[in-house]
Amino acid sequence: MPRTILDVHIIQSVPPSNINRDDTGSPKTAIYGGRRRARVSSQAWKRATRKAFPAHLDTSELGKRTRQVVEVLATEITRQAPALDGRAAELATEVLTAIGIKTKAARKDGALPESEFLLFLSHRQIESLAELAVTAATEAGSGKVSINKQEAKTRADREHSVDIALFGRMVASATDLNVEAAVQVAHALSVHAVDNEYDYFTAVDDNKENNDDEDAGAGMIGTVEFNSSTLYRYAALDVDALCENLGDATATVRAAEAFTRAFITSMPTGKQNTFANRTLPDAVLLVVRQRQPINLVGAFEEVVADDAEHGRVHTAIGKLAEHARDLHAAFDETPVAAWTFGIGEKKIAPLAELATHTTFEPAVRAVGELLGQRLAATS
Amino acid sequence: MSCLLLRLAAPLQSWGTSSRFTRRNTDRAPSRSGVLGLLAAATGRRRTDPLEELLELRIGVRIEQPGQLERDFQTARSLDGQTSMPLSYRFYLADAVFAVAVYGPDPLLETLTQALRAPAFPLFLGRRSCPPAGVLLHGVHDGDVAQVLADAPWLASKWVQKQHRAPTVTLDTVADCPATEARAELVRDEPISFDPRHRQYAWRSVLKTPVTIPNPMHRSPMPTAAQAGGGHDPMAFFEEPF
Numbered sequence: 001m002p003r004t005i006l007d008v009h010i011i012q013s014v015p016p017s018n019i020n021r022d023d024t025g026s027p028k029t030a031i032y033g034g035r036r037r038a039r040v041s042s043q044a045w046k047r048a049t050r051k052a053f054p055a056h057l058d059t060s061e062l063g064k065r066t067r068q069v070v071e072v073l074a075t076e077i078t079r080q081a082p083a084l085d086g087r088a089a090e091l092a093t094e095v096l097t098a099i100g101i102k103t104k105a106a107r108k109d110g111a112l113p114e115s116e117f118l119l120f121l122s123h124r125q126i127e128s129l130a131e132l133a134v135t136a137a138t139e140a141g142s143g144k145v146s147i148n149k150q151e152a153k154t155r156a157d158r159e160h161s162v163d164i165a166l167f168g169r170m171v172a173s174a175t176d177l178n179v180e181a182a183v184q185v186a187h188a189l190s191v192h193a194v195d196n197e198y199d200y201f202t203a204v205d206d207n208k209e210n211n212d213d214e215d216a217g218a219g220m221i222g223t224v225e226f227n228s229s230t231l232y233r234y235a236a237l238d239v240d241a242l243c244e245n246l247g248d249a250t251a252t253v254r255a256a257e258a259f260t261r262a263f264i265t266s267m268p269t270g271k272q273n274t275f276a277n278r279t280l281p282d283a284v285l286l287v288v289r290q291r292q293p294i295n296l297v298g299a300f301e302e303v304v305a306d307d308a309e310h311g312r313v314h315t316a317i318g319k320l321a322e323h324a325r326d327l328h329a330a331f332d333e334t335p336v337a338a339w340t341f342g343i344g345e346k347k348i349a350p351l352a353e354l355a356t357h358t359t360f361e362p363a364v365r366a367v368g369e370l371l372g373q374r375l376a377a378t379s
Numbered sequence: 380m381s382c383l384l385l386r387l388a389a390p391l392q393s394w395g396t397s398s399r400f401t402r403r404n405t406d407r408a409p410s411r412s413g414v415l416g417l418l419a420a421a422t423g424r425r426r427t428d429p430l431e432e433l434l435e436l437r438i439g440v441r442i443e444q445p446g447q448l449e450r451d452f453q454t455a456r457s458l459d460g461q462t463s464m465p466l467s468y469r470f471y472l473a474d475a476v477f478a479v480a481v482y483g484p485d486p487l488l489e490t491l492t493q494a495l496r497a498p499a500f501p502l503f504l505g506r507r508s509c510p511p512a513g514v515l516l517h518g519v520h521d522g523d524v525a526q527v528l529a530d531a532p533w534l535a536s537k538w539v540q541k542q543h544r545a546p547t548v549t550l551d552t553v554a555d556c557p558a559t560e561a562r563a564e565l566v567r568d569e570p571i572s573f574d575p576r577h578r579q580y581a582w583r584s585v586l587k588t589p590v591t592i593p594n595p596m597h598r599s600p601m602p603t604a605a606q607a608g609g610g611h612d613p614m615a616f617f618e619e620p621f
Binding site for chain 1: 389390391425426446447449450451452453455458466471473474496497498499500501502503507508509510511512513514536538539542575
């Protein structure tokens with residue numbers, strides 16, 4: 001079966017900042033290639049991405065919005081337990097009643113009852129509700145089927161929203177609620193070596209200036225630790241896994257586009273008001289692959305020198321493109337398609353040799369279109 | 380029977396065998412359960428699927444480049460920001476490189492090679508946020524785990540090899556061994572099931588042994604200009620190849 005994977009590679013500079021700090025207030029770091037690097041944890045950037053979703057996605061697009069819920073549920077019950085075929089419609093109605101959804105006869109003759117209003121159910125919710133009906137029917141045997149109202153409601157309430165489909169969910173106490181994440185986000189690492197610096201600050205007490213002798217000195221003194229860095233950010237989206245979690249190709253394409261937009265443009269909010277460090281990427285490379293995601297961090301195992309010619313962004317883009325080319329050649333890897341965009345024709349030129357040079361929106365839409373085609377071909 | 384040789388490298392990896400609750404440790408070398416989990420993911424097994432013939436594989440790890448322990452402090456909140464989860468500490472091995480020999484029947488190794496070339500699920504080194512970097516597959520080699528780990532070239536990063544001045548390097552290996560072996564250590568690292576509803580691990584005996592292999596970056600010192608018959612050349616020192 002052909003696979004579809006989307007790699008996102010980003011080079012992004014941030015000015016003095018403390019985007020993601022540890023329990024002592026220091027910006028997070030890690031050693032790589034023998035040198036200390038600035039680090040922003042994957043969790044921090046995933047949260048920023050999730051928070052950015054509402055701006056990029058109409059969640060009502062995802063799942064099944066229908067009045068024919070009895071039919072949808074009955075089909076799923078039959079799929080899970082073919083033996084229950086004859087009772088599926090009755091069981092589906094039972095479940096819906098337990099949730100508190102009234103059904104009425106369909107207008108069309110011979111059709112199954114419909115709900116009074118349009119109902120939005122995600123693929124997973126349908127699955128899980130059907131499962132409840134099957135279990136109840138099995139337990140009851142030939143007796144009267146009783147469906148636990150509370151349980152049914154919980155299952156219907158449980159929103160397998162896009163962010164859960166993308167980032168997964170772990171619930172240790174109720175493992176049936178677990179969802180395997182479709183996206184893999186690496187910790188962002190600086191492409192160069194960093195030393196954290198300290199900002200010593202004093203805060204003036206505005207009301208203390210009346211008496212010079214008594215009120216001498218600052219109201220408060222302290223230090224804030226910071227660094228400035230050019231980060232390599234990487235995420236891989238397993239499109240097939242996302243489609244499985246969401247259960248719908250259209251929803252998958254929308255979710256993939258929303259993820260791409262949100263991941264590229266979001267930034268964790270740590271010390272944002274202190275440093276106003278919000279930037280956009282210098283360069284983005286989007287690659288659709290069919291074998292496996294490829295992390296290009298190896299390009300930066302050797303640090304970009306502080307005195308790099310034309311600056312470290314320029315050098316980092318060159319290294320990224322070179323490493324991608326070398327890895328592709330070594331592994332006979334041919335990406336299905338790739339797009340790149342960024343600041344400055346000249347700067348982005350090395351990536352433009354590997355990928356179609358375009359801008360943000362057309363790139364995301366081109367990715368979406370290709371993913372749609374590939375999903376349609378596999379289903 | 381032969382060995383599949385893998386190189387596990389990434390800025391961060393994490394291999395816990397005793398992680399519980401809010402403190403997620405890492406061992407200093409990849410765990411058997413971690414490596415089998417990686418192979419299982421490559422072949423498309425889900426967490427609930429039986430591990431079958433993977434459990435027959437013998438695994439040995441050689442520490443090419445030990446890396447550094449990195450502690451990551453993590454806070455978590457619900458998406459609406461109302462509820463705070465417990466603070467947690469996650470430990471990573473930063474900048475580490477490992478050679479892993481996977482010993483088993485040839486047809487199975489062939490299947491694994493294909494699977495690792497086009498893995499069913501994206502691979503990661505112990506934690507999802509740790510995707511592998513660089514070349515993972517290093518071929519299938521004749522011999523058992525001990526032999527392959529004794530013969531494989533040093534797979535550390537170039538900069539580590541350059542820093543190591545001696546002509547040979549001594550690396551630690553950690554390999555499966557019979558429980559009857561006198562120097563065996565026990566770790567709870569034999570996966571029985573990755574099913575999140577009843578994750579199960581049994582005890583595993585491992586044997587730690589050092590091996591000494593050549594350093595590929597070692598160059599015997601060049602004869603100085605004076606020895607070579609020329610005059611004094613103060614720059615000769617800098618011309619030592621790297």
